[in-house]
Amino acid sequence: MIRVVVVDDEPMVCAHLRTILGATDDVRVVDEAFDGAAAVEAVIRHRPDVVLLDLRMPGVDGLTALGRIARLTHRPAVVVLTTFDADEYVLRALRAGAAGFLLKSTRPGDLIGLVRVAADGHTVLSPQATQRLVSAAGRQDAGRDRARAACSAT
Amino acid sequence: MPLTTDSRRHLSLDALLAVSVTVADTWLAVRHWHLDTVYGWTLLVVQSVVQLGLVLRRRAPEALLGALAAVALLQLVPQLLVPGLIWAADVDPIWVVAPLASPYAIYATVVHGRRPRLGWALIVVVTLLGVQPWEPHLTVLTLGLLMTVVPALLGLWAASRRRLLLALAERAERAERERHLLAAQARAEERARLAREMHDVVTHRVTLMVLQAGALGVTAADEDTRRVAEELRTAGCQALEELRDLVGVLRAPPGEQPTARPGPAPAALPDLSELVAQSRSVGVAVEVVEDGVPVAVSPVVGRTAYRLVQEALTNVRKHAPGATALVELNYGADRIRLSVTDSGPVRPSDPVLAAAGSGSGLIGLRQRVELVHGELTTGPRSGGGFRVAAILPVYVPTEGAL
Numbered sequence: 001m002i003r004v005v006v007v008d009d010e011p012m013v014c015a016h017l018r019t020i021l022g023a024t025d026d027v028r029v030v031d032e033a034f035d036g037a038a039a040v041e042a043v044i045r046h047r048p049d050v051v052l053l054d055l056r057m058p059g060v061d062g063l064t065a066l067g068r069i070a071r072l073t074h075r076p077a078v079v080v081l082t083t084f085d086a087d088e089y090v091l092r093a094l095r096a097g098a099a100g101f102l103l104k105s106t107r108p109g110d111l112i113g114l115v116r117v118a119a120d121g122h123t124v125l126s127p128q129a130t131q132r133l134v135s136a137a138g139r140q141d142a143g144r145d146r147a148r149a150a151c152s153a154t
Numbered sequence: 155m156p157l158t159t160d161s162r163r164h165l166s167l168d169a170l171l172a173v174s175v176t177v178a179d180t181w182l183a184v185r186h187w188h189l190d191t192v193y194g195w196t197l198l199v200v201q202s203v204v205q206l207g208l209v210l211r212r213r214a215p216e217a218l219l220g221a222l223a224a225v226a227l228l229q230l231v232p233q234l235l236v237p238g239l240i241w242a243a244d245v246d247p248i249w250v251v252a253p254l255a256s257p258y259a260i261y262a263t264v265v266h267g268r269r270p271r272l273g274w275a276l277i278v279v280v281t282l283l284g285v286q287p288w289e290p291h292l293t294v295l296t297l298g299l300l301m302t303v304v305p306a307l308l309g310l311w312a313a314s315r316r317r318l319l320l321a322l323a324e325r326a327e328r329a330e331r332e333r334h335l336l337a338a339q340a341r342a343e344e345r346a347r348l349a350r351e352m353h354d355v356v357t358h359r360v361t362l363m364v365l366q367a368g369a370l371g372v373t374a375a376d377e378d379t380r381r382v383a384e385e386l387r388t389a390g391c392q393a394l395e396e397l398r399d400l401v402g403v404l405r406a407p408p409g410e411q412p413t414a415r416p417g418p419a420p421a422a423l424p425d426l427s428e429l430v431a432q433s434r435s436v437g438v439a440v441e442v443v444e445d446g447v448p449v450a451v452s453p454v455v456g457r458t459a460y461r462l463v464q465e466a467l468t469n470v471r472k473h474a475p476g477a478t479a480l481v482e483l484n485y486g487a488d489r490i491r492l493s494v495t496d497s498g499p500v501r502p503s504d505p506v507l508a509a510a511g512s513g514s515g516l517i518g519l520r521q522r523v524e525l526v527h528g529e530l531t532t533g534p535r536s537g538g539g540f541r542v543a544a545i546l547p548v549y550v551p552t553e554g555a556l
Contacts, residue, residue: 010358010362012362012365012366013361013362013365015369016362016365016366016368016369017365017369019369019372019373020365020368020369020372023372023373083357083358083361083394104361104364104365105361105364105365105387105390105391105394107368107387108368108369108371108372111368
């Protein structure tokens with residue numbers, strides 16, 4: 001049984017995710033939290049396998065909560081949920097310890113599958129987020145090459 | 155060189171000046187020089203002709219001044235060698251100082267001259283000939299300086315003043331332009347900000363709808379509900395894609411192409427035939443002419459093109475009853491040209507119909523077109539009727555940043 005905590009400042013989002021994930025037998029939403037502080041508490045209390053975490057929340061936001069959860073001894077796989085591929089967050093969230101990045105509009109069937117993958121300790125990324133990551137890596141390589149060229153030129 | 159109104163006015167003033175100076179100087183010479191040689195009379199005629207050249211003082215001041223200097227030389231040197239050759243030996247020297255055109259020519263050389271070194275050399279020559287230092291004479295000296303050095307100084311002053319005015323005008327113009335740019339930028343930013351806020355709110359709502367449709371899909375007992383829920387979900391996802399596409403355009407600074415990123419796949423222009431059929435069904439005769447090889451365009455561009463045709467045809471129906479409309483579509487390699495023209499109303503428009511609508515259709519259209527970095531032109535045609543035309547880029551990359 002995969003135990004999941006869903007975190008989103010919009011209760012309806014949490015409710016719908018609970019319904020979608022409840023459609024299968026091996027996944028169960030054990031708690032919902034509506035801000036970052038409550039999310040950390042819920043993780044400590046329930047020790048879930050997977051946390052689905054929205055980044056944009058009032059109060060303690062998702063990135064902060066992500067950092068706190070990553071420092072816990074019991075570390076669930078935290079998958080960041082986003083409205084759409086909020087570009088600038090992908091890398092920051094992965095650096096802060098996120099196990100993946102999923103769009104809220106992911107197909108229900110895929111969503112369940114990806115939660116299982118995350119619970120197994122793998123990274124999950126929506127296709128758009130992957131695209132962004134690849135192009136960012138390309139840019140970093142290009143930057144490194146330029147720096148090297150500059151160093152060897154002097 | 156075509157004459158502007160200004161230069162035509164200058165030319166007629168200069169002609170007046172040339173004629174008066176020539177007449178006055180020739181009359182003075184005839185009266186006071188007591189001419190009695192052919193050489194003297196010939197040179198007077200030459201001098202008069204040269205002085206008529208004042209009409210060209212703005213165009214060729216150096217040539218005019220050079221000719222005046224030459225005439226003066228041709229008079230003074232022979233007169234010095236053979237006194238009485240040109241004017242009688244007892245003529246009061248104040249009547250032979252310099253041709254009357256000299257001060258005007260000198261002034262023009264300083265102000266309008268294009269070859270300053272030649273100009274100043276000529277001015278020195280004419281000044282020397284005027285003050286006649288080889289026969290010092292207080293009146294001649296004074297008169298000579300008045301006719302040469304004073305106009306040169308006046309010219310210097312006028313020229314520097316002109317430069318200053320030009321610089322000031324230019325600065326004022328630049329300031330005005332900058333102000334315009336700033337205002338335009340502020341407007342664009344405000345518009346983008348509002349659009350972003352609306353975008354965020356709508357995105358949030360549509361995401362909720364997508365999630366709810368998903369939840370409905372997994373819980374529904376019967377197949378039909380599941381199918382409809384999935385259709386709802388798919389439609390919502392498409393709306394989200396388009397919203398994302400739009401916000402990329404909105405976040406790009408005005409006038410700057412957003413950085414490329416793999417945006418939504420380009421697609422063919424939306425089908426216009428339905429719009430055309432709708433217009434025809436309400437009595438507007440519409441012709442469609444397509445030109446070039448149809449290319450795939452960004453979805454946001456396709457929608458903009460569709461909206462343009464829709465808006466323009468609606469306007470034809472409202473404001474030009476009985477007119478025929480022509481939709482022209484021209485595909486280029488990287489842009490499409492789109493225009494809707496009508497032949498003008500054949501009967502007065504229905505006031506109720508014409509008053510319907512917010513009147514912001516074309517303004518909204520312009521904003522849409524500018525958002526995708528296109529250009530919109532609208533206005534009445536010379537032969538009657540109205541034209542709405544746009545040039546749209548084929549591809550508008552949405553913004554990407556990490």
